[in-house]
Amino acid sequence: MNKLLLSALISATLSANALAASLDVYGEIKVHGVTVIDENGMLVASGPTAAVSLDEYFYVSGITYERRHTNNSNSEFTYYSTEAFATDGSYTESVKDSDNNLSYTYQEFPTNYGYQYQVATADGAMSCSGEVHESISQELPDSLSVGANYAVIGDSLKTWQCNFGEVDDDVTEEKTIYSILAQSSYQLGETTLEECIIVRAYSLTVNNDYPSSSDSMEVRCKNIGLVERSNQGSRLETLSYQQLETSSSRALSNGSQIRLPMTRLPILNAEK
Template structure:
């Protein structure tokens, strides 16, 4: 077991500081008569109550279609332009992002899962000059995690993952084939349990997570903090990020549309 995770867990259980050095335990670990770590090193989640969660139970689900909407202001040419965007996460893993600005500019981005990764299509029109500019691109990409987020998150104890994205695109505006590698380093901090309601759907088992992102791309590094609400067997349903609030406007659960 990861020494830092074990130390954080013992600190939560015993309510005392824990300074990781070297800890060699043979057999299970019990607190107040309850096994919290088995003799194989497995974490007994039930014994920790709300102080620990299995994060994979709350991430994107394969039986839920989710749509989120957000409105915001876009800074362009020393003026603010109001924008509106919709994100759709399909149950089969596909993804779509559409955006429209009040000046008439529009864009559409789609990802379709494949056995090798995903295919992507982007298109739109820019109305930033007298003549509208139409554009489109197509390509493919791959995604891997190094490292991957650990299965167990402990309350107030940060855990990290890095998403490595590699994409190749060909655009219709005369630009040559483009390649880019994006490293998205994320720090997850589980803050506690919560609930979420949408229409007649009520989700009683949800969590609030602080997700800190250091996003490396071709133009440098962007850093932002996101407060994300995830619900068990659904995925994320609300995101507060950089002054924008993404909120679910359509949730379709298998067997309960």
């Protein structure tokens, strides 16, 4: 079994929505050969303990990723994603299918109350737009230290309207705990990426009075971004990547809040 996936399963077992279960491990727990929990049950900050800049791991622009998504029923699909983060806080993602045909484009534009967004399929069959009013009471710093926990706490009012008649409002309260468990290398095909971090993101969310939780494990590499994510039965893998001439990380000029992809793409979820 993939060690990162095993670690994600362990994290899910230890999360708040699995308190009735128990996991008895004798010895240390490793991820990609790196000890993240020692034999005494203590979190280990392995490797250099200097703070990690979010720009270089979370906000990398000008790269096209070939990615494979496998859901918890073991069905999978491959797609190509190109992301761009601008210094003004705007964000664009273009997604192509496995035949390299444009599937959809998603865009975010910052405002003084949060951000506006729009998403549209290439054939025009689906087009949605809306806005999010955010109130963040606690944000992430510009950098994170290995072995420490950081929380993002806030609430939002999310509205959207679609050309196929979907109109909705979402009121969400969310608390996400980010932890850098370790610094490690990562094998991507025949290439060894040396400067990578293993990140856990655990979210408690109340959406329209309905509570839920999400526990994900990610591997992010410097100046490349996300290379793997495991989230409660689903898995996202980066198979290859191509850096464009304009690739760079952006300066966090308007705060350091990180939105999880499932939060960032409400329209695609609502459509299902």
